[in-house]
Amino acid sequence: MPPVRRGFRSCAILAAFLCAGSAAAQDLAPPTQPAESAAPPVALLAADDRGQAARLADAALSGSGAFDVARALTVEVGPRLAGSAGDRAAVVWGLRALSGLGLRHVRAEEVTVPHWERGTASGWITAPYPQPVALTALGGSVGTSEEGIAAEVVRLDSLAALRELPSDALKGKIVFFDVAMERTPDGTGYGRAVGVRGRGASEAAKRGAVAVLIRSIGTDRNRLPHTGALRYAEDAPRIPAAALSGPDADLLAAQVASGRPVAFRLLLTARLLSDAVSSNVVGEIPGREAPEEIVLLGCHLDSWDLGTGAQDDAAGCAIVLAAARLLGELPRPPRRTVRVVLFANEEFGLSGARAYAAAHAAELGSHVVAAEADSGAGRVWRFATRVAPEALGLAAEIAAVLAPLGIEPGGNEANGGADIGPLRRLGVPVVSLQQDMSGYFDVHHTANDTLDKIGPTDLDQPAAAFAAFAFLAAEAPTDFGRLPPETDSPF
């Protein structure tokens, strides 16, 4: 991840702009084609379009307005968990925001979402050294009885360790999964640690446990637990599950290390209510020549309820909306349509992503490419793709235009993101404008995910990258091919 000094960045952008303006063949020649690409070794992107992309990026770097969008969503709406009053307020906000930023065909597309309420969460170590702890329910957890659950604690450091236990070893116990997450720029530490959050409760329940505590999946040292969805298996009792903050997990581990039996009492009032109605909020910059062809930019409008969802994902929505505003203000719109989708309910089951793929099944063949911003407020440092082999030449040309932003080319195994996952599995090419996630998991899914964690200019470089990418993707004379479908159903 190459850091780029601000002065250098401005120079590089200026150089890209000037070179584009003078159409200097040497600077604009596409990079050497990857061996697996079938594209001819000539420039696909017009010099004027490269120059326009660089100018869009420069405009974003000079002040994209993205921070103002993030501020508005966090100050005027705040927490917006699927099905909540905040979620409904967010849809109203989204419709107004998209119209206000100059998008067209602005609309709410209904999505049925699950409606879970966190309620209150309390926990106490009751022996050997009584102390209250800071914890929160995992998303989707059932509540406890009014008296709570009181039981002895068994500490485990992995799901694998649990599977090695005799089948009755956890009978009547509270399992404490003590798995520490590693801090990495690409966020891969999250994937390695998060399994106990999703599957820990059911795996423990199958072995007789009555509740599960996990060390928060996060990289900070604050007494603010990280929530996130669990998934109950069909073949296991549904037991309550909660996350302890890091310092509280330390405390529980220290008491376990004392060698004396550790007892805990857990009280959760979480509950699942009836399904609710939310919406994907959609708007467009209609294409100049091929309006039916779609370049999709996504983010998610919902958030967890603990914070105001600043990094997750007001930041992403701010990035794609700022990019779309810049595209909409061009004197000549791009050739294809750029569609912005603020997806409903990413956090608690991807309802919006699935609903979009289903509602737009007939036009998925016209979705040229999709990108998503859902990684916080860090700078974009890598441009990875998952496109057809014959489109790698075009991808490399786009990567070359993004390079002055301090973005290195990635491979062709991009995931794209959770909300465009159903599209990818149905054959739509995707790209990942990967953001630096080094600090993201300090606040992810916590009460600390608030506006102050985003610097006023942090979102300008990501907005520049999304604007330049979207413009080139919408203007390119060729497309990104199709991916081999992994499924024929978005569900």
Next chain:
Amino acid sequence: MPPVRRGFRSCAILAAFLCAGSAAAQDLAPPTQPAESAAPPVALLAADDRGQAARLADAALSGSGAFDVARALTVEVGPRLAGSAGDRAAVVWGLRALSGLGLRHVRAEEVTVPHWERGTASGWITAPYPQPVALTALGGSVGTSEEGIAAEVVRLDSLAALRELPSDALKGKIVFFDVAMERTPDGTGYGRAVGVRGRGASEAAKRGAVAVLIRSIGTDRNRLPHTGALRYAEDAPRIPAAALSGPDADLLAAQVASGRPVAFRLLLTARLLSDAVSSNVVGEIPGREAPEEIVLLGCHLDSWDLGTGAQDDAAGCAIVLAAARLLGELPRPPRRTVRVVLFANEEFGLSGARAYAAAHAAELGSHVVAAEADSGAGRVWRFATRVAPEALGLAAEIAAVLAPLGIEPGGNEANGGADIGPLRRLGVPVVSLQQDMSGYFDVHHTANDTLDKIGPTDLDQPAAAFAAFAFLAAEAPTDFGRLPPETDSPF
């Protein structure tokens, strides 16, 4: 505040040790005497004693054991607000800890303490953009009714701004004091900001306000509000008061800045209960020749209830206990008695400090000097005094022995600390081994004041400084004189 590299520090300590051992007159000569000092320009401290002090410091730097003390108090007791079950457990812990560390005459000296319970705290901005906020009651606040208090918010940026308002301007309003604290190494930003916490409620109540919210007095960006004591004036109605976390204060300020009326609902269940019994926990290293003369090392055993009181003040107790342990393990005890006092209830009215001064009134003349550790886990960077003018020569000699620890000499206007304040006002000389407080107010009085905020070796340098100081003060052939008494009553 001179930072000292670890390698250099070890070398400096070693040099001090070797020089002391060889009694090289050049290195051991006292520094130039301050002009106001009447002490003669010859060494008061024996070369052997300087060498012993350096060896004590070196032993502490090599592993003082202080962190283990802080860990034990936070893991085995945790929160210990005056009058609570944790407070009682802390006294039991303290008696055992002092005995275990080899102190003598270990005892609990009863102290009557006020007993306030925080209860629960909830707050919501209800207009223009409804959102819950994170807040906590200020220490001593009355609660609200069960329905809470709902009123319009008036934002003020100082107590002075409040005093300029017409007398009825705040009638029925909730006052929001939005005063930001500055981060400084010596913690002086705290003193400049904290006035609204102590006096804001009564000042606002005198002008008709129904409740007070303050921006937390702290330097962090976490959604963990900072508590701390308020003081109700006799001539004002007692209205509820709470601290918003920094990000929540930002949110409230942003909604106020929208120009639309801002409404708030506050619900506190805080209440004052009947007085309770706690104790100062006292132990000694009896003096070899003058056991009736006392060098007092203090800290406070109580903590606020939100965290486990790791920095405030398990760290301080760990520092003075580690120092005392080292003194107690000397083959030849110091000439005077070193007395350690773990004071009861510093946080909510200094009950232990007042009770100690009252109970020991008859022997205060034998208190040669007092020092206190209540500034967290930062390194000691300055040695300031408040001693009689004729003792400045001795103070300068002690400062010279502390210098290799990276400690610079301060002036003779030291405050000493809150718990030894009554002693100082009654004429007992004090010193301040000032710790770096740059990061202290990130966690001070919050749920984040937990063990993980202290590094395993952080307390060794402060323990070294306290051990070396206490040894030299207990061994010195002369004393620190007396201060002019400011009062004749500890109350």
